[in-house]
Amino acid sequence: MSSKRPPQSTRRPPRWPAHLEYLEQPRYHASVSSHVRELLSPTLTRHTMSAQTHLQKAPVAIQLISDPSHPARGQYGLFATKKIPPRTLLIDYIGEVHCDDRPESDYDLSLYRTPDHVSVGVDAQFCGNEARFINDYRSVKIKPNALFQERRTESGELRMSVWSGSEPIKKGEELLVSYGKSWWRAREQKS
Numbered sequence: 001m002s003s004k005r006p007p008q009s010t011r012r013p014p015r016w017p018a019h020l021e022y023l024e025q026p027r028y029h030a031s032v033s034s035h036v037r038e039l040l041s042p043t044l045t046r047h048t049m050s051a052q053t054h055l056q057k058a059p060v061a062i063q064l065i066s067d068p069s070h071p072a073r074g075q076y077g078l079f080a081t082k083k084i085p086p087r088t089l090l091i092d093y094i095g096e097v098h099c100d101d102r103p104e105s106d107y108d109l110s111l112y113r114t115p116d117h118v119s120v121g122v123d124a125q126f127c128g129n130e131a132r133f134i135n136d137y138r139s140v141k142i143k144p145n146a147l148f149q150e151r152r153t154e155s156g157e158l159r160m161s162v163w164s165g166s167e168p169i170k171k172g173e174e175l176l177v178s179y180g181k182s183w184w185r186a187r188e189q190k191s
């Protein structure tokens with residue numbers, strides 16, 4: 001039997017939903033021009049460095065939210081599987097890197113804006129990794145305990161990553177970021 005879909009990673013984490021594709025590396029959409037690709041991941045480093053691009057296993061697990069007071073009950077969230085020190089790199093936000101507009105996606109993060117004003121996003125609506133399950137802190141906790149911040153991998157590729165905040169995160173605690181006011185404003189406009 002032949003399939004036109006690219007092969008899926010075999011390392012699907014527990015509770016990964018069957019209808020979503022699991023990715024260990026970013027996927028570049030056709031809307032990303034070679035010029036933009038060069039800015040995100042320079043050829044020189046792409047070809048000369050070994051591709052040590054993914055992190056050690058992240059200390060996180062996907063869990064169904066059953067707490068009736070949680071605003072995302074019935075959905076999933078991402079939880080710490082061990083105590084995490086402050087300001088620690090946890091996991092990259094992996095998905096489809098794109099330059100087209102994705103107004104309908106609730107899983108689309110802004111990654112970069114080029115000097116000539118092209119916006120680059122990472123959309124994990126249909127394919128991605130555990131980081132797509134991180135919820136916003138609003139109505140859950142007083143403040144976020146994690147944040148999104150970009151980094152360059154050892155091979156030079158620009159990625160959006162999740163880091164712990166200024167306090168340690170306890171084992172079993174839910175990782176919560178701030179999606180930002182513009183994300184919530186855009187969501188209000190959709191509904």
Ligand SMILES: C[S@@+](CC[C@H](N)C(=O)[O-])C[C@H]1O[C@@H](n2cnc3c(N)ncnc32)[C@H](O)[C@@H]1O
Nearest residue numbers: 071072075076106107132133134135136137138
């Ligand atoms: C990036 S996803 C997070 C993962 C999502 N819970 C899931 O299971 O796929 C964003 C969606 O999670 C939900 N969500 C996240 N944080 C929330 C919050 N503080 N209050 C209400 N809904 C939230 C919303 O439905 C939002 O569209």
